[in-house]
Amino acid sequence: MNSLLKISEWLKLATDQLEQAGIATARLDSIVLLEDTVKQNRGWLLAHPEHVLSSANVRKLGHHLAQRSRHEPLAYIRGKTEFYGREFIINHKVLEPRPESETMIEIYKQLSLPKNAVIVDIGTGSGALAITAKLESPQANVIATDFDPSCLMVASKNAKKMGAQIQFLLGDLFSPINDLHIKPTVLFCNLPYVPDSFKINPAALQEPRVAIFGGPDGLDVYRRLFAQLSTTKFIPSFILTEALPPQHDDIATIAKVSGYDLEKADDFIQLFIPHRSRR
Numbered sequence: 001m002n003s004l005l006k007i008s009e010w011l012k013l014a015t016d017q018l019e020q021a022g023i024a025t026a027r028l029d030s031i032v033l034l035e036d037t038v039k040q041n042r043g044w045l046l047a048h049p050e051h052v053l054s055s056a057n058v059r060k061l062g063h064h065l066a067q068r069s070r071h072e073p074l075a076y077i078r079g080k081t082e083f084y085g086r087e088f089i090i091n092h093k094v095l096e097p098r099p100e101s102e103t104m105i106e107i108y109k110q111l112s113l114p115k116n117a118v119i120v121d122i123g124t125g126s127g128a129l130a131i132t133a134k135l136e137s138p139q140a141n142v143i144a145t146d147f148d149p150s151c152l153m154v155a156s157k158n159a160k161k162m163g164a165q166i167q168f169l170l171g172d173l174f175s176p177i178n179d180l181h182i183k184p185t186v187l188f189c190n191l192p193y194v195p196d197s198f199k200i201n202p203a204a205l206q207e208p209r210v211a212i213f214g215g216p217d218g219l220d221v222y223r224r225l226f227a228q229l230s231t232t233k234f235i236p237s238f239i240l241t242e243a244l245p246p247q248h249d250d251i252a253t254i255a256k257v258s259g260y261d262l263e264k265a266d267d268f269i270q271l272f273i274p275h276r277s278r279r
Contacts, residue, residue: 005058007034008049014065021069022202029074033064036078071202083128086135088158090126093150095211097128100268101190104240105132107264107271108186111238115139117185120236122173122225123147125211127155127166129188134164143167143184145176148210173221174228184236191221193243218247223254230258238263239272 005013011030018026031042037057038045045051053061067077075081075096081088083097084105090096108119117140121130124144134142144166146152152168159166169176173191177184192214194200204212214221222241229236239260243251248270252262260272 004055005053006049007038007045007051007053010034010053010058010061011049014061017065018068021071023068023071029068030065032074033061033068033077037061037064072206073203076206084132086132086162088126088128088131089154089161091154092206093148093208094126094154095207097126101129101242103267103269104129104188104190104242105136107240107266107269108133108188109136111186113137113140113185116141118143118182119186119188120145120174120177120184121188123189123191123211123221124155124168125151125190127158127168129190130155130166131159131162131164133186133188134159134166135162140185141167143169143177143180145169145171145173147172173225174232178228178232178234181234183234185238187236187239189222189225189239190242191225193218193222193247217250218243219250219254222251226254226258226260229260235259235274237273241270241272242268243270244268 011034014030015027018029023029031045034045035042037060064077068074073096075090076092079090081090081096084102088097119133119140119142121144124130124146127144130142130144134140144155149170152170156168192210192212194212194214195218196213196216200212241251245268248265251270255262255272259275261275262270263273264271
């Protein structure tokens with residue numbers, strides 16, 4: 001690209017480049033990258049089409065465009081994403097939190113919980129669910145687990161950035177909670193649920209596969225989780241899961257065998273409670 005370009009010229013060139021690469025949101029992505037680089041909002045950018053970009057900014061934007069043209073997720077290029085109205089640090093070690101997961105927070109906020117509720121986020125990744133729960137319920141005791149130290153590092157950075165006190169534990173699913181000998185009130189379980197043979201978009205293919213794919217039918221990790229929960233003495237009062245709607249009946253069956261009944265379903269999210277015999 002020319003080292004001296006007006007905003008309008010750059011936007012046209014960038015949009016064309018991303019469209020040719022098969023990016024469906026080419027113009028919007030170009031504007032977002034421009035906002036980040038020029039440090040101006042889109043209203044200002046669109047109101048100043050004649051503004052000449054610095055050569056340094058054009059070089060930086062060219063690098064980001066090359067990344068996006070290879071279908072690298074926009075969140076990874078930016079190093080951040082938004083979840084539930086808050087900005088989270090993101091890198092290639094963690095899955096980008098999806099809008100569908102915000103429904104989990106909405107259901108959580110409708111639950112009748114004690115002031116000293118213990119909230120556990122299983123497989124926390126970026127920490128988006130755990131941190132959001134803490135910020136929405138400051139009196140709650142929030143714990144987050146993950147088997148990957150790199151994920152816990154990102155989650156810890158996000159917690160520090162937002163001033164959220166979270167206890168982070170390294171370990172497999174519910175196992176670290178068993179070791180604490182405490183009864184959790186709510187489990188957030190946004191675990192891998194995409195079947196191995198399912199075709200996902202090129203951007204998602206660049207995210208950690210272990211955080212996306214869950215075996216032949218997508219539910220192997222949920223089977224392991226509910227197997228752990230079937231034997232624990234520390235029975236959670238509520239379990240929130242996320243999966244594709246066509247998988248909901250199968251998850252409900254897995255949960256029922258382990259002693260948990262489906263209470264509610266909304267879009268990708270399901271709410272389970274322990275069977276009366278386990279309460």
